[in-house]
Amino acid sequence: MRQYDSYVEYLLITNGNVWDGERVLNGPNSIHVKNGLIHNHNSGEKAKQSLLDHADIEHIDLGTSFITPGFIDAHTHILHAGDRQFEKEMRKQGASYLDILKAGGGIKHTVQKTCESSNKHLKKLMDERFSKMQATGTTTIEVKTGYGLSKNDELNHLRLYAEWSKEKKARIVPTLLMAHTVPDKKNRKEYLEEVVETAKIARQENLTSRFDVFLESGAFSQKETEFLLSHACSLGYQITLHAGQFSEMNGVDIAVRHGASSIDHAEHLKTGDVKKLSESGIAVGILPMCNIELDTNIQPDARFLIDSGVEVFLATDLNAGSSFCTSLLDVGRLALRDLKMTNEEILKSVTSVPAKTIGLKKIGKIKKGYIADLGVWKNNIDKFFEKNNKLEILFVEGNKVVN
Numbered sequence: 100m101r102q103y104d105s106y107v108e109y110l111l112i113t114n115g116n117v118w119d120g121e122r123v124l125n126g127p128n129s130i131h132v133k134n135g136l137i138h139n140h141n142s143g144e145k146a147k148q149s150l151l152d153h154a155d156i157e158h159i160d161l162g163t164s165f166i167t168p169g170f171i172d173a174h175t176h177i178l179h180a181g182d183r184q185f186e187k188e189m190r191k192q193g194a195s196y197l198d199i200l201k202a203g204g205g206i207k208h209t210v211q212k213t214c215e216s217s218n219k220h221l222k223k224l225m226d227e228r229f230s231k232m233q234a235t236g237t238t239t240i241e242v243k244t245g246y247g248l249s250k251n252d253e254l255n256h257l258r259l260y261a262e263w264s265k266e267k268k269a270r271i272v273p274t275l276l277m278a279h280t281v282p283d284k285k286n287r288k289e290y291l292e293e294v295v296e297t298a299k300i301a302r303q304e305n306l307t308s309r310f311d312v313f314l315e316s317g318a319f320s321q322k323e324t325e326f327l328l329s330h331a332c333s334l335g336y337q338i339t340l341h342a343g344q345f346s347e348m349n350g351v352d353i354a355v356r357h358g359a360s361s362i363d364h365a366e367h368l369k370t371g372d373v374k375k376l377s378e379s380g381i382a383v384g385i386l387p388m389c390n391i392e393l394d395t396n397i398q399p400d401a402r403f404l405i406d407s408g409v410e411v412f413l414a415t416d417l418n419a420g421s422s423f424c425t426s427l428l429d430v431g432r433l434a435l436r437d438l439k440m441t442n443e444e445i446l447k448s449v450t451s452v453p454a455k456t457i458g459l460k461k462i463g464k465i466k467k468g469y470i471a472d473l474g475v476w477k478n479n480i481d482k483f484f485e486k487n488n489k490l491e492i493l494f495v496e497g498n499k500v501v502n
């Protein structure tokens with residue numbers, strides 16, 4: 100965790116409501132921030148009392164604004180160069196995502212562009228993307244590799260993430276996704292061994308503790324995925340999977356067997372999968388922007404998942420080919436429109452659920468002792484995901500970063 104240079108103490112006051120990560124608390128609300136942490140949060144009469152009790156510290160009056168924890172984007176591929184907007188044309192001609200991948204486009208195109216880029220250029224691209232994310236309330240992001248596809252490049256990208264996070268003061272959770280696709284010129288079996296070797300080094304160097312596989316025809320088979328996950332588990336990795344995006348390949352069974360924290364995509368599930376997910380406590384990462392961009396005409400059944408007790412988080416899936424979206428606010432709007440999720444469910448799916456899923460402690464809630472990452476918004480809960488909502492202030496560890 101990075102540390103900010105200056106530490107401050109103040110009382111945030113609003114007559115508006117607060118989303119604390121689990122529920123809405125009616126105004127007035129007061130949040131006491133000290134040394135980058137939430138020292139206390141009170142609502143109603145207790146909030147009024149805390150104003151009197153803390154008359155000696157700075158008060159920041161936010162009028163009737165609505166306050167949320169900083170958003171957490173738990174599925175991004177932020178490190179990439181080049182874009183693949185040209186694939187839109189190919190798709191219009193009838194080519195599928197997997198057709199494009201097989202023809203050397205898709206991930207492979209991005210790998211080439213990314214590996215040709217200098218670290219300086221990659222950092223600049225990430226800076227731009229992260230600033231846009233912050234402008235719509237995101238303070239923490241999960242970041243995947245998967246555009247290196249060789250031991251050296253994947254390790255370089257993990258090291259680059261660590262360096263960038265420090266310099267940019269960006270809170271990130273890196274995930275090794277070297278099992279994104281098999282590079283053209285490599286033997287599959289040898290590549291699997293190379294992934295395992297890379298995973299070992301990444302753990303030794305403490306570069307990441309999360310491991311992801313793209314389980315899909317055209318990417319990794321069930322057998323290959325099981326092989327990789329067995330090794331990753333024995334190395335102590337937390338497991339996540341890209342599964343069920345285009346086809347159902349027993350992703351849930353594999354996730355359960357390997358104690359995964361989430362499966363992401365999950366557009367295609369088989370009967371009984373939802374029950375298994377709820378029983379095993381595996382979260383589902385829903386990435387609705389991707390399906391809009393790829394025009395797949397299918398979205399996961401978020402309503403059924405939530406009603407069945409499965410924890411759901413929403414993410415941008417920011418990448419070069421199938422989602423150029425940096426805004427969880429836009430993702431939330433889509434979820435409200437297309438996924439039959441309520442405002443409260445959407446806010447939960449970008450705060451407390453992703454925090455828990457990717458193993459973040461003291462993030463994603465407005466609660467005593469939690470890190471003071473806070474978004475201050477124009478609209479209240481009932482209109483939160485309407486077009487005219489606006490981020491007014493963003494605090495990261497108690498410091499204003501967007502104002």
Ligand SMILES: [Zn+2]
Pocket residue numbers: 174176341416
């Ligand atoms: Zn992804």
